[in-house]
Every structure is written in C-alpha cells, then in structure tokens.
Amino acid sequence: MELWYTEQQTEHVRFSIKIKQHLFSSHSGFQQVDVFDSVEFGKFLTLDGLMMVTEKDEFIYHDMIVHVPMATNPNIKKVLVIGAGDGGTVRELLRYPHLETIDMVEIDKMVVDVSVEFLPQTASQLYDEKVNLYFEDGLKFVRSKVNEYDLIIVDSTDPFGPGEGLFTKEFYSNCYRALKAEGILVNQHESPYYPAFERNMRRAHQRISEIFEVAQVYQAHIPTYPSGHWLFGYASKGILPINKHVNSWHEYGLKTKYYNPALHVGCFALPSYVIESLKEDYHD
Amino acid sequence: MSKTPLLDGLKRYARKRVVAFDVPGHKQGKGDKTLIDVFGAQSIQYDFNSSYHLDNLGNPSGIIHEAHQLAAKAFNAKHAFFMVNGTSMAVMVMILASLKEGESIIMPRNVHKSALNALILGGAHPIYVNPQMDKQLGISCAMDADDVINTIQENPHAKAVFINNPTYYGLVTDLQKIVDVAHHYGMKVLVDEAHGAHFSFHEDLPVSAMDAKADMSSVSLHKTGGSLTQSSLLLCNESMDYHHVLQTINLLQTTSPSYLLMASLDVARAKLQDEGHEMFTKIMELSNYARHEINAMGGYIAFGPDRIGQPGIFGFDHTKLSIHTQGIGLSGKKVYDILRDEYGIQLEFGDVSNVLAIISVGDRSLEIERLLAALQDIKERYAQVGQSQSIQEFIHPQVQLSPKQAYSRESEMVDFSQSCGRISAEMIMAYPPGIPILSYGEVITQAILDYISFGLSNDQFLMGSHDPAFTTLKVVKED
Numbered sequence: 189m190e191l192w193y194t195e196q197q198t199e200h201v202r203f204s205i206k207i208k209q210h211l212f213s214s215h216s217g218f219q220q221v222d223v224f225d226s227v228e229f230g231k232f233l234t235l236d237g238l239m240m241v242t243e244k245d246e247f248i249y250h251d252m253i254v255h256v257p258m259a260t261n262p263n264i265k266k267v268l269v270i271g272a273g274d275g276g277t278v279r280e281l282l283r284y285p286h287l288e289t290i291d292m293v294e295i296d297k298m299v300v301d302v303s304v305e306f307l308p309q310t311a312s313q314l315y316d317e318k319v320n321l322y323f324e325d326g327l328k329f330v331r332s333k334v335n336e337y338d339l340i341i342v343d344s345t346d347p348f349g350p351g352e353g354l355f356t357k358e359f360y361s362n363c364y365r366a367l368k369a370e371g372i373l374v375n376q377h378e379s380p381y382y383p384a385f386e387r388n389m390r391r392a393h394q395r396i397s398e399i400f401e402v403a404q405v406y407q408a409h410i411p412t413y414p415s416g417h418w419l420f421g422y423a424s425k426g427i428l429p430i431n432k433h434v435n436s437w438h439e440y441g442l443k444t445k446y447y448n449p450a451l452h453v454g455c456f457a458l459p460s461y462v463i464e465s466l467k468e469d470y471h472d
Numbered sequence: 473m474s475k476t477p478l479l480d481g482l483k484r485y486a487r488k489r490v491v492a493f494d495v496p497g498h499k500q501g502k503g504d505k506t507l508i509d510v511f512g513a514q515s516i517q518y519d520f521n522s523s524y525h526l527d528n529l530g531n532p533s534g535i536i537h538e539a540h541q542l543a544a545k546a547f548n549a550k551h552a553f554f555m556v557n558g559t560s561m562a563v564m565v566m567i568l569a570s571l572k573e574g575e576s577i578i579m580p581r582n583v584h585k586s587a588l589n590a591l592i593l594g595g596a597h598p599i600y601v602n603p604q605m606d607k608q609l610g611i612s613c614a615m616d617a618d619d620v621i622n623t624i625q626e627n628p629h630a631k632a633v634f635i636n637n638p639t640y641y642g643l644v645t646d647l648q649k650i651v652d653v654a655h656h657y658g659m660k661v662l663v664d665e666a667h668g669a670h671f672s673f674h675e676d677l678p679v680s681a682m683d684a685k686a687d688m689s690s691v692s693l694h695k696t697g698g699s700l701t702q703s704s705l706l707l708c709n710e711s712m713d714y715h716h717v718l719q720t721i722n723l724l725q726t727t728s729p730s731y732l733l734m735a736s737l738d739v740a741r742a743k744l745q746d747e748g749h750e751m752f753t754k755i756m757e758l759s760n761y762a763r764h765e766i767n768a769m770g771g772y773i774a775f776g777p778d779r780i781g782q783p784g785i786f787g788f789d790h791t792k793l794s795i796h797t798q799g800i801g802l803s804g805k806k807v808y809d810i811l812r813d814e815y816g817i818q819l820e821f822g823d824v825s826n827v828l829a830i831i832s833v834g835d836r837s838l839e840i841e842r843l844l845a846a847l848q849d850i851k852e853r854y855a856q857v858g859q860s861q862s863i864q865e866f867i868h869p870q871v872q873l874s875p876k877q878a879y880s881r882e883s884e885m886v887d888f889s890q891s892c893g894r895i896s897a898e899m900i901m902a903y904p905p906g907i908p909i910l911s912y913g914e915v916i917t918q919a920i921l922d923y924i925s926f927g928l929s930n931d932q933f934l935m936g937s938h939d940p941a942f943t944t945l946k947v948v949k950e951d
Contacts, residue, residue: 325837325838325841327841327842327844327845328841328844328845330845331841331844331845331848332848350838352838352842353838353841353842353845356815356816356842356845356846357814357815357846357849358815358842358845358846358848358849359845361849361852361853362845362848362849365852
C-alpha cells in the first residue's frame with residue numbers, strides 16, 4: 189500500500205509527498221486541519237489540504253519573515269504576529285533578547301494545539317512569557333489598536349479561506365494605524381508564478397502601496413509552496429528595507445540556515461517578469 | 473429532517489428517465505450542454521414543466537399540494553401558496569382577492585409599488601396612513617397602531633387594512649392590536665411580510681402575521697428564508713376562501729412555473745423548520761455583536777431595540793443591521809459607495825442618512841469582521857465635519873380618482889409651474905424617506921410642488937417621474 193498527500197496547486201498541477209503516517213485529521217470549525225509524517229519533509233501541517241509548514245523547509249519561510257524586518261530596525265520592541273499558529277515565527281522572534289512583547293493573534297486555536305502536540309520544532313516556544321496568545325480574528329484585533337507596534341508580521345493562509353480578511357484594504361489600513369511612526373509591516377505575499385497566485389500578489393501589493401509610504405516585495409525559494417517561488421511584502425512608514433543596520437545584523441550573533449545580510453540585500457532584487465507584474469494595476 | 477415532497481417528486485421523476493417530448497425544449501441539457509456547463513447538471517436536470525407526476529401549480533393536487541400543506545403548517549397558516557413571480561405578485565393577489573372595484577383599503581403612505589399596482593388593476597380606493605418618522609435617523613418607521621385604529625374608526629366602510637411589517641429597517645408595529653380592531657370592524661388584514669420570513673421561527677423575533685391572525689400575508693422566503701430569488705409564499709388564514717385565492721393567483725401567475733424555484737421553497741421551508749431556530753439565534757448574535765461594536769466606534773449609530781417605544785416602533789427585528797452615518801459627516805449613500813468601491817463590500821442600500829446590511833444564514837463572523845474593520849477605517853479616513861440632513865414631513869395626499877381611474881384616462885404632460893390643481897397620472901417617490909409624494913389620481917397642490925422643488929435643490933432622490941428634469945409633470949387630461 190502506498191499513501192500519498194497531494195496538493196492541487198492549480199487546476200492542472202499537483203504536488204505529492206509520500207506519507208509515512210497520517211497523524212491528525214479534524215475540522216476546527218474554520219478549516220480542515222491535518223498533520224502527516226513523511227520521509228522527505230518530516231512532519232508537516234496542512235490547512236484545507238494546502239501545505240502550511242514542513243519540518244524540513246520551514247526554516248526558509250521563518251528566517252525570511254522574521255530576520256528581514258528585524259535587521260532593518262534595531263529598536264523593535266513590540267511585535268504583533270497575525271496567524272502563524274505553527275509557532276515558527278514566534279520562535280525566530282524570541283531569538284532577539286531586546287524584543288519585549290509579542291502579541292500573537294491566531295483565529296484557529298486548533299492550529300496552535302496541533303502544532304504544540306506534533307510540531308515541537310516550530311511550536312515549542314509559543315507559551316514563552318514574552319508571548320501573549322489571542323485566539324481571535326486578526327482583523328478584529330487590529331481594528332482597535334493605535335500607535336502600538338513596531339512590527340506587524342502577517343503570517344497568514346491564502347486569501348480564500350479564513351485568511352481572506354488579512355488581504356484586504358481595511359486590514360492593511362487598520363495595521364497602518366496600529367503601527368508606530370517607525371513601524372514595519374511584513375506579510376506573506378503569495379507567489380508570482382501561477383496566475384491565481386499572481387493575481388493575489390498584485391492585489392496585495394496594490395492595496396499595501398496605496399496605504400504605506402514604503403511598499404516593497406522580496407523573495408525566497410520554498411520547495412513545498414506552489415511553484416517554489418514565494419514572496420514577502422515589506423511595508424513601512426519610512427524605514428527602507430535596505431539600510432545601514434542590515435550590515436550590523438552579524439552583531440546579534442544569530443546562526444541562521446537561510447538568512448544572511450548579503451541575501452537580505454539580494455532578495456529585494458526581483459526577476460524582471462515579477463517587477464513588471466507588480467507594476468500592473470490590479471483590477472478585480 | 474422535515475419532508476420535502478416536491479423535491480422528492482423531482483428526484484423520482486428524474487430517475488424514471490422519461491423520454492421528454494414536452495417542454496422545456498432544452499430537454500434537461502441532452503442536446504446542448506451549454507446550460508449544464510453554466511448552471512450545473514443537477515439544476516438543469518430538474519428543470520421540468522408541469523405534468524402528471526409533477527402536479528400543476530395552477531390547480532395543485534399532488535406533490536405541490538403536499539408541499540403547500542407543509543408550508544402552511546410551518547408558518548401556522550390555513551393555506552400556503554408557492555409564488556414564482558415574486559412577493560410583488562403575492563401582494564397583488566392579497567389586494568385583488570380581498571377588494572372589489574370601488575371598495576376602500578387602508579394602507580401606509582410608503583406602501584410598496586406592488587400594492588399600488590394592485591389598485592390600478594383592481595380599482596380599489598386607497599386611504600393612506602402616514603408612517604411615523606424618526607427625525608434623528610431620518611427614516612420612516614412603521615405605522616403607529618393608534619393612527620391605524622383612528623383611520624379604521626373614521627372609515628368604517630373600508631374593507632381591508634394593509635400593513636408593511638416589518639419595514640425595510642426591521643421596525644414593526646403593534647400588529648396584534650391592529651388585527652383585533654380591524655376584525656372587530658369586519659375588515660381584512662393583509663400583511664406585506666416581505667422582510668419577515670424568519671419571524672415564525674424564533675420567539676425573540678416579532679410576532680408573525682399568521683400568529684397574529686391576520687387574514688393574508690406575503691412572505692419573501694428568498695429574502696431571509698433561503699430560497700431562490702423570485703420565489704415567495706402567500707399565506708392565508710381560514711377567513712379566506714381557498715378557491716377564490718387560487719383563482720386570483722391564476723389571473724396573474726405564469727402557467728409555466730419553474731420547478732427550481734418551487735423546489736427551493738420546499739427545501740427552504742424544511743430547513744427553516746429543522747434548523748431555523750438555531751440559524752436565527754446565530755444571526756441575531758452576529759447582528760447584535762456588530763451593533764455593539766459599531767456603536768463603540770463612535771460616530772455611527774447602529775440603531776436597535778433601544779428605540780422601541782417611540783411612535784411607530786413597537787418592536788425591532790434583531791437580525792437587521794442599520795447604521796446611521798451622519799455622525800461621521802457622510803451620507804449613507806456615500807458610505808455605501810465607499811464600502812463597495814474601496815473595500816469590495818456590498819450592502820443592501822444606502823440612503824441620505826443610513827446604510828442597511830442584511831445579515832443572513834450565509835454570513836459568518838469573518839464577513840462581519842470585514843464590515844466592522846472597513847467601517848472603522850472609513851471613519852478614520854473619510855470622516856468629515858457633520859453635515860445636516862433635511863427630512864421633510866409627509867404631505868397628506870388628496871385622492872381625487874382611484875389609481876385605476878387615473879391610470880386608464882388620457883394623460884398629458886404639463887409645465888411644472890402650471891400643474892397646480894391638476895390630477896397626477898404618475899407616481900413620484902422621494903428618497904429618503906422612501907415615500908410617494910404623488911401617486912395616480914392625486915391632486916397636485918402647491919405644497920407638493922414646493923416639496924419637489926426643495927427636494928431637487930437638496931440632492932434628494934426623486935424617482936418615477938416621466939420627466940426626470942421635472943420641467944413637466946404627467947397629469948390626467950381634463951374633459
């Protein structure tokens with residue numbers, strides 16, 4: 189018998205991983221939550237059948253969503269993390285001892301519970317004393333916050349499930365108000381390659397550009413995400429993503445598997461077709 | 473699970489694989505797959521016409537009759553009829569079945585157009601009652617029960633009372649009191665319950681027309697009850713003669729009713745019976761939560777049960793979410809437009825001072841949070857220094873001819889300034905508050921002309937006139 193996990197990445201493209209064991213399967217009320225064990229990628233979590241995080245390649249995503257913004261501003265003290273139930277983002281953030289508070293808002297408690305149980309590699313620090321966990325809609329949480337955070341990280345699912353609200357103008361705009369004058373917003377920014385993802389990418393970029401003074405996009409190579417080519421958004425009220433602080437990042441003495449300051453500079457250099465696509469106006 | 477005889481009958485018939493040499497000509501998509509590709513195989517498979525096995529809406533005796541009986545029971549009525557020409561037709565049937573030409577009916581001035589159309593067809597005379605106004609919100613409320621009762625006592629010859637219950641904004645009148653008095657005077661009570669399909673299924677919602685023992689009610693099951701657009705229910709109590717009502721329905725309704733629409737009524741009714749209570753509990757929770765959060769933002773007023781007790785507000789439908797927007801200096805229309813254009817959020821409507829969101833079984837807290845986040849953002853980004861709203865009083869109409877008489881006479885266009893004293897041959901509506909300024913057969917007075925002039929210069933929406941510029945008005949030709 190062979191058991192395979194298959195993600196329908198587009199209508200005509202499938203991505204499969206051979207499964208050792210199906211460890212968990214349940215519907216949370218928000219979405220279908222599954223955990224598998226595999227030879228190639230170790231344990232991995234899927235939501236509504238879509239790949240979220242694997243033990244083998246999660247370091248790429250979490251390095252890039254955390255260390256890029258943290259390197260641009262050494263004065264980040266208070267962070268809001270939205271989504272990120274697997275805990276990897278919080279784990280990386282906690283490596284900066286000067287960081288004082290992390291508010292993490294995950295709509296689906298089951299994602300956190302399952303990650304704590306099956307994915308200690310990412311989730312082991314979710315209950316750290318610097319972390320305040322809120323199980324509610326990020327859109328709701330951020331609505332009432334004004335001038336409170338130095339950094340907001342939006343580590344969300346794709347914009348066609350419970351994460352849809354986190355790709356909207358109302359969300360980005362309320363995030364802007366929740367950020368201090370030196371605030372930075374980093375978000376999971378979909379992918380430039382397949383058309384459905386490319387539309388989401390353009391829409392997110394256009395909306396963020398309308399609200400933030402600085403709105404740029406950077407890339408990483410994530411084997412288990414559709415096309416393997418994934419983007420992040422960097423937006424701020426003024427702090428540029430490549431600045432003098434980036435070169436001093438070594439002084440933190442952090443060992444990372446993917447991120448380094450040279451890559452930091454390089455990841456903002458995008459392929460020509462991506463640059464062109466981001467320039468296009470988005471129309472629904 | 474409650475029974476669904478009509479749906480079951482359709483399934484049985486489809487399983488028979490009958491060779492169709494009857495309409496519809498698409499033959500369930502056999503020859504041309506276009507409809508199947510667009511709408512899905514199952515829906516096209518069930519698009520049949522009336523036949524031996526599938527009963528006949530015009531004279532139901534089989535599965536449609538069974539479905540009618542289940543619907544009547546679910547809504548605590550004696551008889552129920554499926555309508556496939558919308559609630560507008562149900563309203564027309566109520567009036568045409570209850571009044572003969574020349575008889576009088578008491579109705580609110582802001583009655584739906586379908587009721588006026590029934591007067592044009594049937595020749596009944598309207599006696600209008602002005603609904604109450606909420607001047608702070610700039611909306612018309614329900615009719616106050618005492619105003620209706622006074623009108624009943626002043627017009628004991630009237631044959632029926634027509635009531636909008638609830639209003640679009642979810643406001644209700646003291647229906648029970650009106651029914652009791654009207655019946656005492658031998659008048660029928662006809663209720664346009666278009667926005668109250670859910671009232672029968674939860675004790676925290678206002679009383680339904682059938683529970684209050686009104687004679688007839690038109691229930692827009694497609695609005696808040698979950699059936700397909702255009703499907704509706706006509707409900708009757710034992711005071712109405714079944715065959716007379718059916719005959720009146722057949723005057724107006726198509727002889728090729730859609731089985732998709734009818735089956736959707738059957739399914740929606742079963743769903744309401746089985747899960748309606750739970751559904752409306754959840755909807756009220758969502759709506760009450762949204763109201764609370766919006767009021768906490770400041771600037772907006774998400775009005776609700778706090779207004780009960782005002783004239784014309786006997787009760788409130790908690791599922792409705794109406795928001796007064798003038799406090800942030802924006803008209804309801806402006807907020808409605810911004811939500812659609814900037815945030816991709818479509819509301820039911822926006823008028824000068826308010827927007828209305830329909831919260832229904834299709835909504836989850838995710839969508840509510842989007843609306844709340846957008847309203848917060850609009851307040852922060854677009855708020856202006858308050859602007860004033862101008863809401864005018866109702867002008868009591870002078871009905872000279874019945875709408876039917878006015879409609880059927882020769883008409884002509886006359887200069888706006890020369891029209892005073894003439895009889896109107898058109899209906900002009902003003903938004904807000906959504907009332908007719910003039911209707912067929914009514915005398916054009918100087919007060920009405922002043923009202924129109926004021927409305928035009930204050931960006932009020934005036935609708936229905938033949939000449940949108942209002943340089944002329946359409947009037948009945950004098951002999």
